[in-house]
Amino acid sequence: MRTRSPHGPHGPSREATTLYDSLSEDSAAGVIRAFSSSFGLSSRLLGEPVRTQVRNVYALVRVADEIVDNTDPGLGVGPRRTMLAWLHDDVRHALEHGYSANLVVHAFARTARGCGIGEDLVDPFFASMGTDLETTEHTPASFERYVYGSAEVIGLMCLRVFLAGDGAAREREYDRLAPGARRLGAAFQKLNFLRDLAEDHDQLGRAYFPGLDVERFCDGDRDRILDDIDADLVAAAAVIPALPSSSRRAVAAAHATFAELGARLRETPAPDIRRTRVRVPDPVKLRLLAGVLLRSDA
16 A cells, blocks of 8 residues: 655655665665664664664665775776666666665665655765765865765764654754754864775775875874864754654764764874774764763754
């Protein structure tokens, strides 16, 4: 049985979950378990159905990441570009028709059609992913475009999910909270660029931060980048209390974890960042989650 979704702009969406639907969402969950321990921990604080829907979004992101970041010397840029184009086309088809033979795409499309995620967010994401196959150094303008497509739109997709049940007030709330969602996505992405500086430069041949000479990376470079990230985190924190209760704690926990990562990076000498990947230990992540649960405003 099919009924028109009360939220999505792309036509009918099934109310009942079929075996294929369930398998697709299990596949998305498996991708998250394999590739993102930090996300998996924070996502446990999401209420259902938001938790499943956010997993469906992030699973697609991870699949696209694996295509562009594949270091197999036998898989050149051309085949990866073709794979990424196929994936993008499959997502577009699934947004229109609600089905895909790719289980992760099928799960994403179910969420997208139900929550109002359209090509206005999907297309910039794939454009940024394609950039990783072509661009090794960024200008300020290309960096801004890249961060928007690779991270800020993911924050906006999640915001669509968070607000999917808010009815007529959804668009007003989306417009009000969207700047904070974008800043949170940008902060997460820049932090990942900073802590993955060595891998991106030495293994993938990429330099994301405009004008940064990775070979001469110094404490001043570190602090300049982290000052920008801190401004993003402050702007994002201001909107977290306005999120629905089903997502507020999980977003606060993710924010706290990345703020902790930023603090640890600031305490790490630049030569060490250049050589090793700084991380937040699991016991610290658990402590941060516990702190969010105990806060009265979370």
